[in-house]
Amino acid sequence: MPSTLFEKIWQAHCVDTMPSGSALVAIDRVFLHERTGAAALKSMAAAGRPVRDPARVFAVMDHIVDTRIGRGDGTLMEGGSAFITETRAAAHAAGITLFDVNDPDQGITHVISPELGIVLPGVTLVAPDSHTCTQGALGALAWGIGSSEAEHAMATGVLRLDKPRTMRVTFTGKLAAGVTAKDMALALIAAHGAGGGAGHAVEFAGEAVEALDIEARMTLCNMATEFSAMAGFIAPDAKTFAYLAGRRYAPANFDDPYWKTLRSDEGATFDTEIVIDAASLAPMVSWGTSPQHSMPIDGAVPQGPERAHRYIDLAPGAAMLGTPIDVAFIGSCTNARLSDLRRAAALVKGHRVADTIRKAMVVPGSSAVKRAAEAEGLDTIFTEAGFEWRASGCSLCFFAGGERFPEGSRTISSTNRNFEGRQGPGIRTHIASPETVIASAVAGVIADPRELARESAQ
Template identity: 70%
Template sequence: MKQPASLFDRLWDGHEIARLGSGSALIAIDRIFLHERTGAAALRSLAEAGREVVDPNRVFAVADHIVDTRPGRTDQTLMPGGQAFISETRAAAKAAGIRFFDVNDPDQGIVHVISPELGIILPGCTLIAPDSHTCTQGAFGALAWGIGSSEAEHAMAAGTLRLKKPKSMRVSFSGSLAQGVTPKDMIIQLIALHGAAGGKGHAVEFAGDAVMALDMEGRMTLCNMATEFSAMSGFIAPDEKTFAYLKGRQYAPTSDLWDQALAQWQSLKSDDGAVFDSEIVLDANAIAPMVSWGTSPESSVRIEGRVPDNAGVRALEYMALDKGQALQGLKIDAAFIGSCTNSRLSDLRRASHMLKGKKIAPGIKAICVPGSSRVKRAAEAEGIDKIFVEAGFEWRESGCSMCFYAGGESFAANSRVISTTNRNFESRQGPNVKTHIASPETVVASAIHGAISDPRKFS
């Protein structure tokens, strides 16, 4: 009798070409995405070795990481030498015959935003990119994970990667989210409870009523931070929401091929009785808006909480906080809405609804960076940009922007920022910048009040 299989079993087994011993296997790679920070190096190394991209139609590249997001941008960047990264990736992509989403391409944007928008990621696929947040795309029932440039080079040449099979984990969220609580709070709560290393060595399936109630953009937010949980990847079984989202998108199958694909996609789920190496169950009803206090996503508490008594000295010194200190009311200098975690249209809609008719506090530097050019155009068509600008936010072109500091634009040194990004490491958003990660709702409430604020008390 056939053993019940998990979704991960199906994704892995469907791509396993050969078992290589010691738990490793040769895995078929369906899609590869490059960005301008590392893409040129991988393509150049491949060419210098005399090898070609085995299937250029399955490889994509984009300018998103260091591209300028200020209006009227060109190849020029604030990062020293950044222009060369862009121009070299453009030339290498053209030479290799792969699709490059250039600086001002109408489909340009953060890789993990544009891939779903265009239907490049599909249920059952394997997708890799030299970016740890590639796991975002597991929201579509795919196995997507971050790699290094040398692995990208190998996959482009061979269409495969050698991979050690991770253990399996299921994280289930029962119940439903309260008003003002978001998928960002769900994943931060998981990491705060089980640690930044809680998913190490595992591929994580997110499941449960609260997960399946999320729309696709919420699911992407949840899967995005699986890497902050140290998981190899995070993914969610596809359902009717997934299929409706993908139908008609540029790279999605059409006509008879769509029907064939759909029949296969509907089998991508965990069987009743499937066995996991580890299981975690959380009550979604008990989750509150979360905010980080330290220099790791695990250093987070409910927004009404306080810095814990066991907080590490280094984190406290860097963040200029004390044990037992309340986070609500803590003055901020800046607010950021963007990143591959929370820069999609639904994020901007919710934020603009809270901002409408209001102004941010005096002295706050506030920036909104849409996740893609398509998101930006759609938001502008709805008048969302005007709401942000009238409230006091800067409205930018799409890209990673100040989600991370790579020698280019950053927030002022030593400033305190409330941010929708996914990481709060030391100097993540600029030299000695103190980043508090939170949901878009919490960022907006805090920007208006000039201090970390509970979005549930927003008025």
């Protein structure tokens, strides 16, 4: 029988099926960060349980670490330094690989794992972070777990799981100029709801997906968790193998016939199918309290929950274009890779952030991205335009009790969530592509990146 890619990976990792129907699934990689890593490792040590295979476990400082240039263990979050020092001690004691605060390979989990070839096609990878699904862009089955599940995976090498249903989301046709993977994801969630993928492992497919570069595929898969999917992934292809070639933890070559089998067979059936015309999509921007509250940038705010309208302070029927903003932010595991920064820099070059903008920041997704961007002069382009250039980390993708934007600010952000308080108390967040962030920062109001691109081309 023809099989889906998900079924192939599941069967290759299913150790046993229990009477209840749940399965024991082998876990190839576990990734920890400082917000939860110390707790999981210390709990295991207290129980006398060693890490079963330390070579398969990695940890990084990314969530609470300060992103100001010249940082150390100190953080703006009260008590935040303890998360760093305790994770460091616990990681060393457990014998696992740690990418420390100022390690050359430090960065956001879901950025550095692909950069280093830790995630590979066909592997299972888990981390105590909901955006672990990002790494499915490489053809892996990757998903977020809790700290106790991380302990179990490290101690036993398996996790007990209920098998999810399968879904294929096919983007037909070609994206128009100025439309990105971020817009594809927001359009999907806006059309089918934030719970549309619940209980499913989602494969993204179609001409528009195949045309995306690997980093754009990561953006699309990153947002699968905002769709409530267990995981999002894309079948590996020649682009995938070329991206991974030569990376530290990747194999020397991908000539093994197994790699070529990692795709859904012709005629394979999915529990749910969604088809979206990519050519019909426009740049998207969120307006409410969920990624499902997203709309084409040139449209009018739709009717929605009263609380969402109250939070964002926009009435139904209001135009999104021209809405004044206070803060512009580019960063996060969604849109802070080198390709994101290149596109953003190309758009902002020769322009300045509007005088009405109170803060504008660019936070690279990893130390490697930061170095590469600086080697290309992208940091200079951003700083000359009025953006602050930072060290890598999660930063203000979320509010961890430390750094914050000015209270009451309206933010245009390349991040993945616009929940109330996501970027700090009283902060109104609009999520969009890096291009839309740039166009809006230059205009001082929410603006269409296609217009700025046309202006720049003249």
